[in-house]
Amino acid sequence: MKLEKISLIIMSVLLLTGIANAIDFAEPVRIEAAGKPVDTGNVGHAAPFVCDFDGDGVKDLLVGEFSGGVLWIYKNEGTNSKPKLGEGVKFKDGKPDGTVPCG
Numbered sequence: 001m002k003l004e005k006i007s008l009i010i011m012s013v014l015l016l017t018g019i020a021n022a023i024d025f026a027e028p029v030r031i032e033a034a035g036k037p038v039d040t041g042n043v044g045h046a047a048p049f050v051c052d053f054d055g056d057g058v059k060d061l062l063v064g065e066f067s068g069g070v071l072w073i074y075k076n077e078g079t080n081s082k083p084k085l086g087e088g089v090k091f092k093d094g095k096p097d098g099t100v101p102c103g
């Protein structure tokens with residue numbers, strides 16, 4: 001590996017480390033749905049995403065799951081400023097045409 005590439009890698013790591021240290025994150029909070037903590041179970045590697053899944057103008061919580069490639073949908077029964085998530089349901093009931101199997 002050339003010296004220029006090594007230098008670029010080292011500078012990138014230092015830059016990213018500096019950026020990460022400069023960001024103040026809020027304290028983590030446990031998200032609840034239907035009165036209990038969101039827990040997709042299995043092995044973890046959950047990928048949360050917030051969007052208006054059903055087009056009603058209120059943002060919902062989607063959580064992709066590594067295990068089985070299932071997508072959980074937590075419909076927001078509240079508002080965008082005061083969300084209240086309902087019970088999680090699997091996209092297309094978790095059937096094969098509603099999943100993205102991984103590995």
Ligand SMILES: [Ca+2]
Pocket residue numbers: 051052053054055056057058059060076
């Ligand atoms: Ca919605």
